[in-house]
Amino acid sequence: xxxxxxxxxxxxxxxxxxxxxxxxxxxxxxxxxxxxxxxxxxxxxxxxxxxxxxxxxxxxxxxxxxxxxxxxxxxxxxxxxxxxxxxxxxxxxxxxxxxxxxxxxxxxxxxxxxxxxxxxxxxxxxxxxxxxxxxxxxxxxxxxxxxxxxxxxxxxxxxxxxxxxxxxxxxxxxxxxxxxxxxxxxxxxxxxxxxxxxxxxxxxxxxxxxxxxxxxxxxxxxxxxxxxxxxxxxxxxxxxxxxxxxxxxxxxxxxxxxxxxxxxxxxxxxxxxxxxxxxxxxxxxxxxxxxxxxxxxxxxxxxxxxxxxxxxxxxxxxxxxxxxxxxxxxxxxxxxxxxxxxxxxxxxxxxxxxxxxxxxxxxxxxxxxxxxxxxxxxxxxxxxxxxxxxxxxxxxxxxxxxxxxxxxxxxxxxxxxxxxxxxxxxxxxxxxxxxxxxxxxxxxxxxxxxxxxxxxxxxxxxxxxxxxxxxxxxxxxxxxxxxxxxxxxxxxxxxxxxxxxxxxxxxxxxxxxxxxxxxxxxxxxxxxxxxxxxxxxxxxxxxxxxxxxxxxxxxxxxxxxxxxxxxxxxxxxxxxxxxxxx
Ligand SMILES: [Ca+2]
Ligand SMILES: [Ca+2]
Numbered sequence: 114x115x116x117x118x119x120x121x122x123x124x125x126x127x128x129x130x131x132x133x134x135x136x137x138x139x140x141x142x143x144x145x146x147x148x149x150x151x152x153x154x155x156x157x158x159x160x161x162x163x164x165x166x167x168x169x170x171x172x173x174x175x176x177x178x179x180x181x182x183x184x185x186x187x188x189x190x191x192x193x194x195x196x197x198x199x200x201x202x203x204x205x206x207x208x209x210x211x212x213x214x215x216x217x218x219x220x221x222x223x224x225x226x227x228x229x230x231x232x233x234x235x236x237x238x239x240x241x242x243x244x245x246x247x248x249x250x251x252x253x254x255x256x257x258x259x260x261x262x263x264x265x266x267x268x269x270x271x272x273x274x275x276x277x278x279x280x281x282x283x284x285x286x287x288x289x290x291x292x293x294x295x296x297x298x299x300x301x302x303x304x305x306x307x308x309x310x311x312x313x314x315x316x317x318x319x320x321x322x323x324x325x326x327x328x329x330x331x332x333x334x335x336x337x338x339x340x341x342x343x344x345x346x347x348x349x350x351x352x353x354x355x356x357x358x359x360x361x362x363x364x365x366x367x368x369x370x371x372x373x374x375x376x377x378x379x380x381x382x383x384x385x386x387x388x389x390x391x392x393x394x395x396x397x398x399x400x401x402x403x404x405x406x407x408x409x410x411x412x413x414x415x416x417x418x419x420x421x422x423x424x425x426x427x428x429x430x431x432x433x434x435x436x437x438x439x440x441x442x443x444x445x446x447x448x449x450x451x452x453x454x455x456x457x458x459x460x461x462x463x464x465x466x467x468x469x470x471x472x473x474x475x476x477x478x479x480x481x482x483x484x485x486x487x488x489x490x491x492x493x494x495x496x497x498x499x500x501x502x503x504x505x506x507x508x509x510x511x512x513x514x515x516x517x518x519x520x521x522x523x524x525x526x527x528x529x530x531x532x533x534x535x536x537x538x539x540x541x542x543x544x545x546x547x548x549x550x551x552x553x554x555x556x557x558x559x560x561x562x563x564x565x566x567x568x569x570x571x572x573x574x575x576x577x578x579x580x581x582x583x584x585x586x587x588x589x590x591x592x593x594x595x596x597x598x599x600x601x602x603x604x605x606x607x608x609x610x611x612x613x614x615x616x617x618x619x620x621x622x623x624x625x626x627x628x629x630x631x632x633x634x635x636x637x638x639x640x641x642x643x644x645x646x647x648x649x650x651x652x653x654x655x656x657x658x659x660x661x662x663x664x665x666x667x668x669x670x671x672x673x674x675x676x677x678x679x680x681x682x683x684x685x686x687x688x689x690x691x692x693x694x695x
Contacts, residue, residue: 142257142274143207145303149379158206158648161252161297162530165377166441169532169607171649175656176693177611181625181635184691187657188228192221192686199665200686201249201528203297203605203646205260206659212274213661213688214250214297218264222277223688225652232277236264243561244293245313246667251374251528252297252646254305256325261305263294269307271328281328285309290560291316296374301384301414304331308371312389312434315564318369320386320412332417336388336405337367342417349417358401366558367399368392369406371436373528378441378452381469383411383420385454387436394522395553395566396430397506397513403428407435409456409464411471421471425458427495430503431485431551432522432567433460440540441468442533446588455587457531457542459524460496462489465587477590479583480525481546482574484518504551504567512552512568519548521571523601523667530646532606532614537628539584539593541614543602546581547675548574571673579678582606582616584631594631596624600679603666605646607658615658617643619668619679623660623689641685658691 143159151157152164155173163169176184192200192215204213210231211223218236223229242265253262260274267286272279285307286292291314299306304322312318318336323329334342338353359367370389377384391399391406407426410419425435439456446453454468461483465475476489485503486496505514523545531542549569556566573579580598585591604617613634614626619642625635642664649658663686669676 143255145256145300148256148300155651158204158650159255161203161254161299161374162376163648165301165379167376167438167530168440168442168535169530169605169646170535171607171609173609173649173651173656174611176609176613176649176658178613178627178634180693181613183693184625184635184658185694186637187690187692189690190223190228190230190688192219197663197684197686199247199249199644200661200663201251201644201666202661203252204648204659204661204688205253205255206648206650207255211659211688212253212255212260214253214262215686216248216250216663216665218250220253220260220262220272222274228690234272234277236268236270238264238266239288242266242288242293243291243311243314244295247665247670249295249666251295254298254300256300259325261298261325263296263298263307265293265295267292267294267309269294269298269305269323269328283323283328285321290314296372299375299377300325301377306375306384308374308386310370310372312368312370312372312392313563313565314561315366315368315392315558316370317367318371318388320371320375320384320417322417334412334417334419336369336371336410337364338404339364344416352419353404358404360400363399366392366564367403367406373436373438376439376441377414378468380452382414383468384414385439386410386412387439387456389436390429390432390434393556393564393566394430394432395507395556396428396503397553398556398566401428407433409435409439411468423466423471423473423494425462425464426460431518433458433524435459437526438530440531440533444538444588453587455540457526457540457544459520459526460485461520461525463542463585463590475587475590477585479542479585479592480520480544482519482548484548504553507553507555510555512554515550515552517548518551519574520545521547521549522551522569523547523571523671527603527667529603529644530605532608534608534628536610536612538588539586539628541606541608542583542585543604543606543616544581544583545579545601546575547579547601548572549673571671571675573675573678579675580618582626596626596631596633601668601675603644603668607647607649609649615647617645617647617660619644619664619682621662621682623647637691639687639689640683641687642679642682655692660689662687662689
């Protein structure tokens with residue numbers, strides 16, 4: 114698997130009836146306050162996650178669990194070209210246009226009524242880009258007259274959304290040092306907020322805020338202790354305390370990539386960013402907790418100052434990479450209204466925190482097996498580590514003792530976003546049950562080279578499935594229902610007031626389930642694996658659903674024995690749009 118890695122890197126408004134007037138687009142386009150209100154305006158999809166909380170919940174119910182069996186394609190649109198591979202994007206819909214990003218850093222505008230292409234932008238990528246896990250992109254952001262996305266060579270590009278012409282183009286990091294970018298940007302208070310990718314190359318994770326108008330930096334916040342943030346070009350305090358949880362100079366190449374982007378809670382003015390694995394993977398080379406890797410950080414949106422942190426895997430030794438999205442939600446617990454947030458971590462545990470202060474309130478296993486820890490201590494917030502579950506230290510030039518670990522490094526849940534229903538009160542988690550043999554090896558940092566110090570082989574752990582879509586009750590930690598899938602699930606989830614949950618499968622299906630029971634109600638074969646995130650919106654009095662189809666992402670690159678479950682899947686690159694017949 115290491116050989117392949119090296120080869121690859123070389124290269125509620127209308128709650129019950131659709132009676133809303135047609136959305137009249139402002140000549141200048143969506144404002145930052147329109148973006149904050151996105152979840153309450155079902156006539157458009159302005160943001161990744163359908164609102165700053167990214168709950169992926171729609172108030173639309175014209176399409177529902179009694180009529181979804183009649184859902185049919187309205188049209189499809191090809192991304193074309195010779196470039197296929199993973200299509201992990203979530204489309205946006207505004208003013209009669211569907212905007213969607215494609216593999217190889219491309220952005221497309223399609224007519225939302227006919228599927229005709231309006232324009233296409235192809236970023237010119239240098240030869241030496243080093244994406245770890247396929248040439249994917251997860252979506253764009255829209256604001257005013259601009260549409261903005263990140264590219265594999267670590268640039269952020271704003272285009273005019275009518276013409277596709279470049280307005281500004283900023284380098285966010287040095288791709289030759291292993292940095293890249295794949296996440297959808299988040300827009301808050303006229304700032305574009307982004308993270309960075311490259312955790313397998315000894316990069317330093319960072320969150321950046323830039324002016325949406327000019328692309329100029331407002332603030333930066335590196336997430337590894339010892340590094341210093343900036344505000345308006347001036348130093349703005351050190352992250353953590355130098356050498357408190359890192360020895361020597363290791364913090365300089367400490368990892369913690371913020372590669373999935375973040376969520377935002379207007380009520381606390383906090384941004385929530387997950388941080389990736391510490392570098393290198395070989396944990397014996399870096400004693401300490403290695404803050405703030407494998408954590409959730411709450412960051413003041415105005416200044417970039419860290420307000421609280423919660424580390425899910427202190428001293429991560431398995432690439433558990435706690436980058437998963439932290440989704441704010443409100444719930445009443447023991448009679449008290451609480452501001453909460455939840456995260457389904459790569460490490461196999463589902464965490465519920467008080468989002469105002471980061472206090473841990475619940476931690477529940479959502480996968481079949483966790484060999485590395487036996488639960489989470491709610492008092493200390495730390496995992497109950499099983500020491501024998503950590504791969505051994507290498508001797509001089511020798512491999513360390515291998516261990517079998519579950520989940521595998523690809524996680525109980527990876528990048529693919531979960532959804533939260535305000536009706537059922539359940540989170541719908543796209544998860545995977547798999548393990549790996551993992552061992553440590555000696556490694557030294559070299560700019561632009563893989564910095565793992567580990568090898569691995571991924572394996573299934575169940576006869577009948579790897580993927581499992583699970584409905585988690587965040588109050589009790591109970592799995593209310595589950596749908597098992599043969600191949601690993603790698604796409605995002607959508608839930609609606611119509612008692613529906615949608616997600617895609619590598620086998621090529623977009624599927625709809627009953628949100629309360631998990632009963633499979635509908636499926637459609639899209640022709641390639643579905644690893645994108647579905648959306649829904651209302652247009653001309655009808656409810657539409659859209660999803661990208663195109664097999665790829667990390668799984669086919671790293672699959673090991675798991676690859677047997679999906680070896681017949683063809684690549685693709687199609688936008689599929691569905692609605693009920695008139
Ligand atoms: Ca909206
Ligand atoms: Ca990683």
